[in-house]
Amino acid sequence: MRFLINSICLLLLIGCKSYPKRNGFEPTESRLMKIENPYFSDARQDYVYKATINAFDQRLGGLLIIKKIGLEHHRVVFTTEMGNTIFDFTLQGSDFKVNQILKEIDRKIVLDLFRKDFEILIKEQAPVTKSFTDGSDLVLELNSRHKKHYYFYVDNQLKKIARTGNGNEKVSFLFSGIKGNIAREIRIDHSNIDLKIALKAL
């Protein structure tokens, strides 16, 4: 009986380990007070990506178009290759407006998923809650919608954002092919549900 209680306690202790601890990050002092994501921050730029959404054994191809309209204000539009709109959202501050969506995917659960992902994808700046390092790279923690997000910077470039829940990675945003303030390739992978979004800049 004592063994069982001990085991449960041990499991609880391991289970409660935070994401940074699990990944061997040490707290560090950082002069950076804000997370910064430059990839959708230029209002003069039309961000156009060839997109593939793999969800629940279905594959949906098209173009993802993101435009910064103003401060904390973006339009996010997904169209087929032939130009027909599948969805069209406006994200402004904490507001989320659906301008248009194809009836077949107009479900609250789908909208919530897209809203959470796009909010993080386009968030330019936010205050850091904690800073860590794994020895060489900098990891900054951000609280957004009561979820901890970790921003990984390698050589001062944002390479990854991890959204966590119960100390586990739930969604990862991976940026590669970085030229200036443009990420030529972006992947958004959900680990708790079957949803993966791959973007390639045109």
Next chain:
Amino acid sequence: MLKTVPYRPSRTSKEIKIFWISLLFILALTQITAQTKMSPPEATALRKEVKNRAEATTTITSDFSQYKHLDFLENDIESKGKLAFKAPDLVRWEYIEPFDYSVLFKDQTLYINDDGNKSNLDVGSSKIFKQLNQLITASIRGDMFDESKFFIEYFKKGGNSLVYFLPKDNQLSEIIKAFHLTFNDKAEVIGVKMIEPSDDYTKIEFANRKVNESISDAVFNQ
């Protein structure tokens, strides 16, 4: 005593003259490019010519340029590709730039090849998009004068004919407000514009059109 001054055109009157000449010139120019409504006999003649041409067409190959216009973007999104059509209903629509993507309409099915990833369960499997894609391919031949499905309006514009097709079907009109087809003087489709309810649009222009030349069946293999 009243002095008489000889009349000399002032600078202002010269400017007025230039203004009138420019105005006449602009009016003459707009007359050439203006969009005027067709008379019913003209519309009937166009319909007949397009139908005859469509019936005599066994194959079409053409290049196309596509411009996706969204009001909030600095520039239209441009893509280019090729299309091949073989009567009665084989169509291959292929983008070459800036991405590789093709759609094949065969045996009532849509086959998609997205940069090597083949599927036939894309968004094209959605009933509404299937309908839309069939309309796009119908528009290649131009023969979509179906008054049970569209409100149709006919115009003349600079030697070409312009026809507006406004969908009657509620489901379709939620996605597309209107199709505008431009026909040249040989009643061939040279441009298609699909206008969304938001007034954003996709414009497709055809070039290097070749009719009734033989096309290998391999072009329509998946």
